[in-house]
Amino acid sequence: MDDYLRDVAVPQVRELLTNYGPDTPAIPWWNTPYDMTAKRGGLFLHVYRRPDNGRITLPFSNKITRAYLLATPAAALTVADKTIALPDSLPDPIATVVAVEIAGEPEVTKDSIPGKGGK
Numbered sequence: 001m002d003d004y005l006r007d008v009a010v011p012q013v014r015e016l017l018t019n020y021g022p023d024t025p026a027i028p029w030w031n032t033p034y035d036m037t038a039k040r041g042g043l044f045l046h047v048y049r050r051p052d053n054g055r056i057t058l059p060f061s062n063k064i065t066r067a068y069l070l071a072t073p074a075a076a077l078t079v080a081d082k083t084i085a086l087p088d089s090l091p092d093p094i095a096t097v098v099a100v101e102i103a104g105e106p107e108v109t110k111d112s113i114p115g116k117g118g119k
Contacts, residue, residue, distance in 0.1 A: 070097035
């Protein structure tokens with residue numbers, strides 16, 4: 001892990017700070033517990049570790065119409081505004097996939113990015 005930090009992570013953070021300054025929206029997302037892909041009209045969160053508060057807030061202005069674990073699509077997850085509540089334990093210890101349905105195409109706005117007017 002030390003080699004990874006020295007050879008990969010630190011140079012990438014240095015490059016971000018040098019090229020974009022400390023206010024870059026990429027910095028808050030550097031160590032996030034999840035990744036996101038969009039396929040066939042849906043968003044898929046690949047959750048590698050459950051956040052301490054058990055919630056994931058999406059940086060979109062779109063309304064979330066439904067969220068569920070891909071492993072159990074019949075069981076909807078609780079959604080409040082742009083925040084999805086995860087179950088107490090994730091079914092896959094490596095990467096649990098959360099499927100998210102939103103109204104329209106994803107719209108990232110300045111107000112939805114932490115540190116850029118968002119909460």
